Amino acid sequence: MADGRMETRTQGTVEMSCAAAARRMTEPAPPEPADLERDLASIRVPLEESTTLPGRLYRDPAIFALEVDRIFTKMWLCVGRDEDVANPGDYLTRTIGSDSVIVMRDSDGTVNAFHNVCRHRGSRLLTEPCGGGLSRLRCPYHAWTYELNGALRSAPHMEDSRNFDKTAFGLHRVRLDTWDGFLFINFSPDGPGLMEHLAEMGSKFAHYRMGTLKRGKRLHYTVQANWKILAENYSECYHCSLIHPELNKVSHYMSGQTDLVNRATVGGWMDLRKDEYQTMTLSGQTQRPPLPWLPADEYRKIHYYIVYPNLLLSLHPDYVMTHQVWPVAPDRCEIVNDYLFDPAEVTKAGFDPSDASDFWDLTNKQDWKACELTQQGIGSGGYDRGRLSSLEWMVHIFDNFVADRLTGKTAPLPASRQTP
Numbered sequence: 001m002a003d004g005r006m007e008t009r010t011q012g013t014v015e016m017s018c019a020a021a022a023r024r025m026t027e028p029a030p031p032e033p034a035d036l037e038r039d040l041a042s043i044r045v046p047l048e049e050s051t052t053l054p055g056r057l058y059r060d061p062a063i064f065a066l067e068v069d070r071i072f073t074k075m076w077l078c079v080g081r082d083e084d085v086a087n088p089g090d091y092l093t094r095t096i097g098s099d100s101v102i103v104m105r106d107s108d109g110t111v112n113a114f115h116n117v118c119r120h121r122g123s124r125l126l127t128e129p130c131g132g133g134l135s136r137l138r139c140p141y142h143a144w145t146y147e148l149n150g151a152l153r154s155a156p157h158m159e160d161s162r163n164f165d166k167t168a169f170g171l172h173r174v175r176l177d178t179w180d181g182f183l184f185i186n187f188s189p190d191g192p193g194l195m196e197h198l199a200e201m202g203s204k205f206a207h208y209r210m211g212t213l214k215r216g217k218r219l220h221y222t223v224q225a226n227w228k229i230l231a232e233n234y235s236e237c238y239h240c241s242l243i244h245p246e247l248n249k250v251s252h253y254m255s256g257q258t259d260l261v262n263r264a265t266v267g268g269w270m271d272l273r274k275d276e277y278q279t280m281t282l283s284g285q286t287q288r289p290p291l292p293w294l295p296a297d298e299y300r301k302i303h304y305y306i307v308y309p310n311l312l313l314s315l316h317p318d319y320v321m322t323h324q325v326w327p328v329a330p331d332r333c334e335i336v337n338d339y340l341f342d343p344a345e346v347t348k349a350g351f352d353p354s355d356a357s358d359f360w361d362l363t364n365k366q367d368w369k370a371c372e373l374t375q376q377g378i379g380s381g382g383y384d385r386g387r388l389s390s391l392e393w394m395v396h397i398f399d400n401f402v403a404d405r406l407t408g409k410t411a412p413l414p415a416s417r418q419t420p
């Protein structure tokens with residue numbers, strides 16, 4: 001029985017309580033491995049023969065639960081930036097499925113991650129997405145109180161509880177690591193460390209010095225579409241000439257090339273269309289210079305990567321844009337969209353990031369509309385698997401990443417005529 005917490009044992013037999021049985025009836029049945037393999041067979045072929053994913057992958061609660069279990073609670077997830085918890089007592093929380101994490105800086109300046117679960121009777125501890133100025137963390141239920149480093153400091157009225165060792169009831173830790181200023185957590189205690197997982201990606205953009213950048217703008221979105229639709233949309237510019245006339249004016253939809261495919265990421269670059277264009281804004285112009293340390297051969301490139309599963313990373317000559325994608329239901333995501341700049345620019349009098357953020361806010365909304373229309377189509381009875389263009393190689397690679405994780409069988413990285 002998967003949910004052992006709901007069992008009651010009677011004379012050697014295992015029975016479920018009525019409440020547990022009722023709840024179980026409402027839980028989605030996990031997909032049969034053989035059904036999953038059969039459903040995904042049509043993408044386990046070269047791009048030129050491949051289909052899109054079957055519809056149930058985008059709408060079935062059982063698939064969504066499987067993705068939470070096999071992807072989002074097993075892989076490194078980007079939760080924000082080091083500067084989001086700049087001072088002791090600053091924290092952020094993120095939730096995926098039934099798991100919630102607290103990322104918090106302690107009084108020594110160390111950033112830690114903990115399950116957002118009290119060690120007494122299990123209450124959630126923090127409910128806000130972010131906050132600061134904590135000196136302790138007090139549970140809202142019976143006031144067990146934790147140090148910022150997770151140690152249990154006080155537990156009222158526990159004097160008569162025998163063999164109660166406070167040192168054994170600190171908050172349960174979640175793995176945390178940083179990469180170029182990005183905070184990543186991993187709910188799984190097992191598996192490779194972050195840098196081992198990122199492999200070539202870990203050093204590919206060291207020359208952008210992303211760890212030094214500061215956020216100048218943050219936007220939030222709710223999108224009524226499956227998280228994979230957003231990832232697939234990000235992975236191709238086949239749609240750009242039609243739905244992004246402003247983007248296509250500055251950066252031609254056919255420009256660029258995929259240049260890194262590994263088990264952690266897929267992405268590549270596009271270039272600016274005209275010599276006088278400097279970056280991705282509505283005019284192609286900006287008052288900001290390129291990042292001062294950036295080599296000149298990067299001045300005309302925009303790099304776009306999915307760092308599986310939830311970080312979309314877009315590097316421009318003068319700023320870096322990120323999207324954190326947080327699935328909350330089979331047909332809904334929350335998005336945190338950050339704009340990172342040279343700190344010398346952010347602190348300048350009159351700093352205004354809106355030329356970058358206005359451009360991408362417009363583009364984002366064009367994308368979200370397309371994603372929501374796609375969710376509506378896939379959610380209807382009329383959808384069947386489509387076919388992919390040669391411009392959708394990264395979509396194919398992403399879909400195979402999903403298939404690898406859901407089936408537990410890692411296939412060779414997909415081959416194509418467009419092999420980088």
Ligand code: FES
Nearest residue numbers: 118120121139142
């Ligand atoms: S559940 Fe936290 S103090 Fe009781």
Ligand SMILES: [Fe+2]
Nearest residue numbers: 233239244367
């Ligand atoms: Fe787009």
